[in-house]
Amino acid sequence: xxxxxxxxxxxxxxxxxxxxxxxxxxxxxxxxxxxxxxxxxxxxxxxxxxxxxxxxxxxxxxxxxxxxxxxxxxxxxxxxxxxxxxxxxxxxxxxxxxxxxxxxxxxxxxxxxxxxxxxxxxxxxxxx
Amino acid sequence: xxxxxxxxxxxxxxxxxxxxxxxxxxxxxxxxxxxxxxxxxxxxxxxxxxxxxxxxxxxxxxxxxxxxxxxxxxxxxxxxxxxxxxxxxxxxxxxxxxxxxxxxxxxxxxxxxxxxxxxxxxxxxxxxxxxxxxxxxxxxxxxxxxxxxxxxxxxxxxxxxxxxxxxxxxxxxxxxxxxxxxxxxxxxxxxxxxxxxxxxxxxxxxxxxxxxxxxxxxxxxxxxxxxxxxxxxxxxxxxxxxxxxxxxxxxxxxxxxxxxxxxxxxxxxxxxxxxxxxxxxxxxxxxxxxxxxxxxxxxxxxxxxxxxxxxxxxxxxxxxxxxxxxxxxxxxxxxxxxxxxxxxxxxxxxxxxxxxxxxxxxxxxxxxxxxxxxxxxxxxxxxxxxxxxxxxxxxxxxxxxxxxxxxxxxxxxxxxxxxxxxxxxxxxxxxxxxxxxxxxxxxxxxxxxxxxxxxxxxxxxxxxxxxxxxxxxxxxxxxxxxxxxxxxxxxxxxxxxxxxxxxxxxxxxxxxxxxxxxxxxxxxxxxxxxxxxxxxxxxxxxxxxxxxxxxxxxxxxxxxxxxxxxxxxxxxxxxxxxxxxxxxxxxxxxxxxxxxxxxxxxxxxxxxxxxxxxxxxxxx
Numbered sequence: 001x002x003x004x005x006x007x008x009x010x011x012x013x014x015x016x017x018x019x020x021x022x023x024x025x026x027x028x029x030x031x032x033x034x035x036x037x038x039x040x041x042x043x044x045x046x047x048x049x050x051x052x053x054x055x056x057x058x059x060x061x062x063x064x065x066x067x068x069x070x071x072x073x074x075x076x077x078x079x080x081x082x083x084x085x086x087x088x089x090x091x092x093x094x095x096x097x098x099x100x101x102x103x104x105x106x107x108x109x110x111x112x113x114x115x116x117x118x119x120x121x122x123x124x125x126x127x128x
Numbered sequence: 129x130x131x132x133x134x135x136x137x138x139x140x141x142x143x144x145x146x147x148x149x150x151x152x153x154x155x156x157x158x159x160x161x162x163x164x165x166x167x168x169x170x171x172x173x174x175x176x177x178x179x180x181x182x183x184x185x186x187x188x189x190x191x192x193x194x195x196x197x198x199x200x201x202x203x204x205x206x207x208x209x210x211x212x213x214x215x216x217x218x219x220x221x222x223x224x225x226x227x228x229x230x231x232x233x234x235x236x237x238x239x240x241x242x243x244x245x246x247x248x249x250x251x252x253x254x255x256x257x258x259x260x261x262x263x264x265x266x267x268x269x270x271x272x273x274x275x276x277x278x279x280x281x282x283x284x285x286x287x288x289x290x291x292x293x294x295x296x297x298x299x300x301x302x303x304x305x306x307x308x309x310x311x312x313x314x315x316x317x318x319x320x321x322x323x324x325x326x327x328x329x330x331x332x333x334x335x336x337x338x339x340x341x342x343x344x345x346x347x348x349x350x351x352x353x354x355x356x357x358x359x360x361x362x363x364x365x366x367x368x369x370x371x372x373x374x375x376x377x378x379x380x381x382x383x384x385x386x387x388x389x390x391x392x393x394x395x396x397x398x399x400x401x402x403x404x405x406x407x408x409x410x411x412x413x414x415x416x417x418x419x420x421x422x423x424x425x426x427x428x429x430x431x432x433x434x435x436x437x438x439x440x441x442x443x444x445x446x447x448x449x450x451x452x453x454x455x456x457x458x459x460x461x462x463x464x465x466x467x468x469x470x471x472x473x474x475x476x477x478x479x480x481x482x483x484x485x486x487x488x489x490x491x492x493x494x495x496x497x498x499x500x501x502x503x504x505x506x507x508x509x510x511x512x513x514x515x516x517x518x519x520x521x522x523x524x525x526x527x528x529x530x531x532x533x534x535x536x537x538x539x540x541x542x543x544x545x546x547x548x549x550x551x552x553x554x555x556x557x558x559x560x561x562x563x564x565x566x567x568x569x570x571x572x573x574x575x576x577x578x579x580x581x582x583x584x585x586x587x588x589x590x591x592x593x594x595x596x597x598x599x600x601x602x603x604x605x606x607x608x609x610x611x612x613x614x615x616x617x618x619x620x621x622x623x624x625x626x627x628x629x630x631x632x633x634x635x636x637x638x639x640x641x642x643x644x645x646x647x648x649x650x651x652x653x654x655x656x657x658x659x660x661x662x663x664x665x666x667x668x669x670x671x672x673x674x675x676x677x678x679x680x681x682x683x684x685x686x687x688x689x690x691x692x693x694x695x696x697x698x699x700x701x702x703x704x705x706x707x708x709x710x711x712x713x714x715x716x717x718x719x720x721x722x723x724x725x726x727x728x729x730x731x732x733x734x735x736x737x738x739x740x741x742x743x744x745x746x747x748x
Binding site: 033 | 176
């Protein structure tokens, strides 16, 4: 079997159905999780490193308009560019879904060492 | 090999980033996880939690360890607790107390807590007695002599002993002066038997028997004081239902020292209606609760002294512990005195307010030392500090382009800096002046200061007996500037005094030296012409810094002292034994500072060169 390039823990900590060990994430899946973690990290969540945050949830409390969409996109692009060197970012799309009170964040990227373009969708929704 | 190293987790780093780096470095030694180095990875978030937790724990452990040792403890309750292990109880707040004579035409008895009032600068103070006072007949009057009255409020607090309550504590109120505390124990609320007996503060456990009525005192964790009792083995244990009656003075103003110093027949400092209250000793002894710094200093020394005054340090430790209004103490044996006086120990004390102690306080200290503490054959003697006054003449040069300050602003900073240096580093025994340190402090007042020129002179105050021929000796304790025998510029100067010449004509005279070790008196006429009147009224030992005046008989002086100033050879000034380096704030010459800009300085130097004047510029 080809050796795995990236190996990470799954922060959901779900047990493997057979081995009962903690499930691991590999290669593109591991990188996708990393991108998702970075985007969802708020200011001061990382101890002593407030700069490692996208702070997108703060913007959820603003009235949505095109400017907010641009700020969100810039914040997401910045954090991925600064803290996820394994990713070649293709695009970040912010799509409002006013009827469902949420924003759809679509991030397309190519993981270095892999040819295909992959992506994740993160629905951002206010919880309160 | 590198893999081997990575398997060793570094545990010496305690800050978050170092801990996290250590964990990452540790993970390099395995193949299972690879993403720990990427900030977004799940493993990295897990490392954050681990590193934060470790950092938190190590910080906490560090703080706990710090609070365990006297040198590093910061919290007062930690310091007090460690001091308790050394048998040291910190001083509580102390009420200033005055000693008065009370007289009346009729016989009288004053109850404990009788209030005396006093007013200073529009502020009123109350002083109270802490015991019942009964008058005695003296001539036509009834008097109570040498009565101690304490600033504050006399208070009584009772506790009913409840043996069923294991957590019962007897805590005294805030601002209790524990030196005024009396403890009595009555049988019960309805039976006052036992109230006439004062329980004693246990000072030495070895001397306490099971039947001794003693109490113990300790500071609690909130700064208040608590009394507690023995266990019927070491001291009597009060029984269930007993009533513990504590009486004490609650201090309102521990800084109210010095009240009564202006007491006169017509204007009494303390008043009690219907009585004449004469001040014998002005209020003294008031002090705030012992500071953490003081506890750290005194506790180990108190342990070394073991409540006995044998070595020099024992005396100093004991006095500083028992008399909190003493700021600094120095002790030396008679054998080290000049001249040696065997069988004596000399103690020089400086109170927190003023320069010297009054006679009753000195006697109180002597009595306290003699009582079971000092060696029988050694007689303690208290000396007043011997002030050696400093005169500063400073010239601060600063670059005006690097500051918004005016010359006056820089001058003001320099004045404050010198004053602070004197207050903190000097004005205590063994407080020597180091020239370079002071210069450095002045240079540091602003980045714009480019240099400082500083000249220091030293001065003694001679209190002459007017109209009486007397010999005087002044010890400057520092070598006096004397480049060669016959040096023509006098290095000794003085303020004026009236003196008689051989024709019995009174003139205003001044002292100076003749460059050969003789002190002479000169006068100056209205035209500024100087005439030597007496060529030899004393001598100066330049090497030892000692000046003596023989058969000196001034008739009148300005103020109360003749100020005699000398130029020291070295700019480091040292104080020995009971000498204190200080500033005479009443003397405008004591602190002279000018601040000039670099431009002014250059112009002045240029003018100087043109004039060919090689002398040092001392002012603008």
